[in-house]
Structures are given as C-alpha cells and as structure tokens.
Amino acid sequence: MPSFLHSLSQTVLNAIFPPRCLICSAFYDHDHGQASTGPDVSNLLADYTASYFCKSCREGIIPITSPCCSKCGLPFVSRQGESHTCSECLLEKRYFRKARAFGVYDGGLMEAIHLLKYEKKSSLSMPLSALARETFFQFWDVNDIDLIVPVPLHVKRLRERGFNQALILIRRWAKQERIPFDGLTLYRNRYTEPQTTLSRIERWKNIKGAFSLRHPGRIKGYKVLLVDDVYTTGATVNECARVLMKAGAEFVDILTLARAAVA
Ligand SMILES: [Zn+2]
Numbered sequence: 386m387p388s389f390l391h392s393l394s395q396t397v398l399n400a401i402f403p404p405r406c407l408i409c410s411a412f413y414d415h416d417h418g419q420a421s422t423g424p425d426v427s428n429l430l431a432d433y434t435a436s437y438f439c440k441s442c443r444e445g446i447i448p449i450t451s452p453c454c455s456k457c458g459l460p461f462v463s464r465q466g467e468s469h470t471c472s473e474c475l476l477e478k479r480y481f482r483k484a485r486a487f488g489v490y491d492g493g494l495m496e497a498i499h500l501l502k503y504e505k506k507s508s509l510s511m512p513l514s515a516l517a518r519e520t521f522f523q524f525w526d527v528n529d530i531d532l533i534v535p536v537p538l539h540v541k542r543l544r545e546r547g548f549n550q551a552l553i554l555i556r557r558w559a560k561q562e563r564i565p566f567d568g569l570t571l572y573r574n575r576y577t578e579p580q581t582t583l584s585r586i587e588r589w590k591n592i593k594g595a596f597s598l599r600h601p602g603r604i605k606g607y608k609v610l611l612v613d614d615v616y617t618t619g620a621t622v623n624e625c626a627r628v629l630m631k632a633g634a635e636f637v638d639i640l641t642l643a644r645a646a647v648a
C-alpha cells in the first residue's frame with residue numbers, strides 16, 4: 386500500500402478506535418511519536434512506545450544517558466562531565482564487567498514494570514521487550530555475547546506469578562537474533578524475601594548464596610549477558626555474576642530495563 390494511503394487508513398482507524406494507553410488506560414491521539422527534538426535515544430523511545438503509551442506517560446519515562454557510572458550504569462545527578470566509576474563501585478566488589486539499563490526506575494517505566502509483574506498485564510511485554518532490545522544494541526553486538534541468562538525466580542515465585550519477567554524481556558528478540566539464552570542452568574536454590582522491603586545491607590545478606598548452577602560446565606568460557614527487569618542496589622545481579630564467574634564465565638555483563646537513580 387502506498388505510504389500516504391497507509392497513513393490515511395491509520396488516521397481513520399485511530400479516529401474510530403483511538404489507542405488506549407497500556408500504562409494509564411486513557412484513550413489518546415496517536416501522534417506517531419512526533420519525533421522529539423531530544424537526543425537519539427528520545428527519538429527511539431518515541432518511535433517504539435507511541436503505539437502503546439500516551440504522551441503524558443511517555444514523558445514520564447526517562448532514558449539513561451551519560452554521564453553515568455562506567456561500571457554499574459548509575460546516572461549521575463550532575464549532567465556535566467564524563468562517565469567514570471562511582472564511589473559504590475570503588476568500595477564494593479563487582480563480579481560483573483558492566484551494567485547498563487534503558488531508563489530510570491521511576492514514573493512511567495516503573496508503572497509499566499509493576500503492571501507487567503504484579504497485574505500480569507502481558508500486553509506490556511511487547512513495548513518493554515522492544516526497549517530491552519534497543520538497549521542491547523546500544524551497548525553490545527550479537528557477536529559480543531555467547532549466552533543470555535535471565536535472573537531466575539524461585540520455583541515458588543514462578544508458580545505464583547506464572548512467568549519470569551526477565552525471560553519475557555529477551556525471549557522474542559534473542560530468538561530472532563539467534564543469541565542463545567538459557568533460563569534453566571542458573572536457578573534459585575532457596576526462597577528469599579522480596580528485596581523491595583529490605584535495606585541496602587539486608588539485600589546483600591538476603592541474596593548471598595541464593596543462586597546455584599545445574600550444570601556449571603555449561604558456562605565455562607562464555608561471555609554472558611545477565612538480564613533482569615530492574616537494577617536497584619545491584620545485589621541480585623552481582624550475586625548471580627559471582628556464581629557465573631566462579632563457574633568460569635569469561636565475563637558477565639548486565640542488561641536491565643530500569644535502573645534506580647539512587648543506589
Ligand atoms: Zn498514559
């Protein structure tokens with residue numbers, strides 16, 4: 386179909402069936418992202434999410450841009466200067482090489498992740514996994530990574546929730562890009578309290594020793610990308626990275642959809 390006919394039919398369709406925002410449920414005018422004048426990443430955000438989120442919810446999603454910690458990806462409050470290693474990364478041992486995230490864990494992105502995880506709003510898996518894919522290609526290439534490993538849920542939590550959100554974020558595009566992923570080898574050997582209610586120190590204690598490998602030989606020599614929905618203090622991904630490095634991974638990098646702006 387010629388493009389003007391396509392956009393005409395889209396306009397007519399939108400007038401009859403206006404899209405409904407997956408975050409706030411409001412009907413909205415589909416503006417095709419109205420390519421923002423901000424940095425590239427804002428344009429990407431507009432393109433990918435205009436079909437799913439209203440303008441106001443999109444404006445509440447804040448992509449992470451430099452300067453940020455070159456190790457853990459923490460966005461610095463000051464928007465001036467170069468990226469460098471943050472004080473937490475200088476003080477605490479990081480078993481991963483670098484961690485990167487799409488956006489700040491706040492506003493629209495936090496809301497969207499909560500709706501997917503706790504309200505089981507599965508329609509959000511499409512835009513959120515598209516954002517995870519964009520973040521992957523912003524920082525890595527297909528040849529940089531041998532294996533993608535989602536942060537596992539304990540089998541009890543998996544039964545309660547019915548799905549692992551980390552796996553949902555990568556499954557579709559990892560298959561398309563032919564990047565192997567393994568949701569079985571790394572597993573949680575004990576049920577832990579949800580990290581959300583714990584202090585920073587308690588989080589590190591709570592998660593220590595909570596992960597094991599079914600076949601440690603499966604990881605040896607691999608360049609691993611560990612994926613999760615949110616990076617808060619980094620306790621969970623760091624503990625997973627420790628186990629993977631102990632099994633002989635060449636390196637472990639971290640990709641999360643969101644990142645707490647304050648560690
Ligand atoms: Zn909305």
Ligand SMILES: [Zn+2]
Binds near residue numbers: 471
């Ligand atoms: Zn850091």
